[in-house]
Amino acid sequence: MVLVLKERKEPGELKLLRMLKARGGLVDDSRFWNLEKGYEGEVVFDKWFSRMDGEWIVVNDLLLEHAGSLFQIDSLVIGVDRVYLFEVKNFEGDFLLEQYRWYSGSKEIKDPLLQMQRCEAALRQLLRSLGYQLPIESNLIFINPEFNLYNCPPKLPIVFCSQLNRFSNKLVRQSGGSARLSARHSRLAEKLCDLHLEKSPYERLPEYRYEKLLKGIVCVGCGGMGVRYERKMIICNECNFKEEYKASVIRSITELMILFPEKPLTSKIIFEWCNGLVTLRSIQRILINNFSLEGFGRSSHYIKF
Ligand SMILES: [Zn+2]
Known part of the structure; x- marks a missing residue:
C-alpha cells in the first residue's frame, strides 16, 4: 500500500504567475512554462507511484534545511530498508551528455544529477541528525516519453520513461515483497513533514502593477479574457x-486579494477589476453576502469572513 503523508499541491508561485499571465502581466513567461511543465511531470510520477506494490510512505515536495542550506525534494519515499529520493524531470526532446555537461540542443543546462547528489548529501546529514541510519537511494526520473539523452552511460542513476515498468519491479523486489513498515518509519515521515518549510510564493515574482494589468474576468476553461455576461452567467x-x-x-475578488493584498476591497475597485462586466449593484450584493465590512464612511472596505 502506498500511503501519501504529504500530498502534492500546485505551487503557489505557479498560481500567481498564471493569474499575471492571463492579465498580460508577464513579459517573460518562461518561468511559468517551466513550473507548469515540471508540476505536470510530478503529477504523472505520483500517479505512477501510487500503483506500486508493497508498503511505502510518500512525502511529496519537501523544502528542508540542514546546516544553513536549503534543499528541495520532489518526492521522498520511505521503504522498508531505505529512503528513496526521486528527482522528477519533465524534459522533452533531444539532450546530450558530454563529459559531465548537459546540453539541450547547443545550450548548456544545469546538471540535474549534481543537484540530486547535493540533495542526497544534505538529506543524509539531516537523517543522521534525527537518529536514522537508513541508506538513501536517489534516482533521476525522466517522466516524458518524448525525452532522449544521447551518450548516457548505463550506470548513472537515471530512469527513462520506457524503463518505468522494470524499475517498479526492481523497487518491489528491493523492498522484500511482504516486509512491513514499522512505527519508526512513520515517525520519520512525520518528522520530515514537520521540518518542511513553506516558501513564500511572492519571492521570485516579476514586478507587476495594478494599472498595467488587464481588467476583466478570466475564463476558468481556457484562461482567456474574452468573456461576456448573459442571463446571470459569464460565458x-x-x-x-x-x-x-x-x-x-x-x-476575481480572490485573485485581486492574492495579487494585491494591500488593496482595500471596495465595490468600486472590484467593478473596475472586472471591467464593468457585472453591475456595481450586483458586486455590492456579493460583497455584503460573502465578505464582512470594516471601517466607516469613506474608508470602509470589505475583508474575508
Ligand atoms: Zn474560455
Whole structure:
C-alpha cells in the first residue's frame, strides 16, 4: 500500500504567475512554462507511484534545511530498508551528455544529477541528525516519453520513461515483497513533514502593477479574457465555458486579494477589476453576502469572513 503523508499541491508561485499571465502581466513567461511543465511531470510520477506494490510512505515536495542550506525534494519515499529520493524531470526532446555537461540542443543546462547528489548529501546529514541510519537511494526520473539523452552511460542513476515498468519491479523486489513498515518509519515521515518549510510564493515574482494589468474576468476553461455576461452567467467567447456570475466575481475578488493584498476591497475597485462586466449593484450584493465590512464612511472596505 502506498500511503501519501504529504500530498502534492500546485505551487503557489505557479498560481500567481498564471493569474499575471492571463492579465498580460508577464513579459517573460518562461518561468511559468517551466513550473507548469515540471508540476505536470510530478503529477504523472505520483500517479505512477501510487500503483506500486508493497508498503511505502510518500512525502511529496519537501523544502528542508540542514546546516544553513536549503534543499528541495520532489518526492521522498520511505521503504522498508531505505529512503528513496526521486528527482522528477519533465524534459522533452533531444539532450546530450558530454563529459559531465548537459546540453539541450547547443545550450548548456544545469546538471540535474549534481543537484540530486547535493540533495542526497544534505538529506543524509539531516537523517543522521534525527537518529536514522537508513541508506538513501536517489534516482533521476525522466517522466516524458518524448525525452532522449544521447551518450548516457548505463550506470548513472537515471530512469527513462520506457524503463518505468522494470524499475517498479526492481523497487518491489528491493523492498522484500511482504516486509512491513514499522512505527519508526512513520515517525520519520512525520518528522520530515514537520521540518518542511513553506516558501513564500511572492519571492521570485516579476514586478507587476495594478494599472498595467488587464481588467476583466478570466475564463476558468481556457484562461482567456474574452468573456461576456448573459442571463446571470459569464460565458467565454473562445471556449464557451459557462459559469454563474457570482462564482466568477468571487474568484476575481480572490485573485485581486492574492495579487494585491494591500488593496482595500471596495465595490468600486472590484467593478473596475472586472471591467464593468457585472453591475456595481450586483458586486455590492456579493460583497455584503460573502465578505464582512470594516471601517466607516469613506474608508470602509470589505475583508474575508
Ligand atoms: Zn474560455
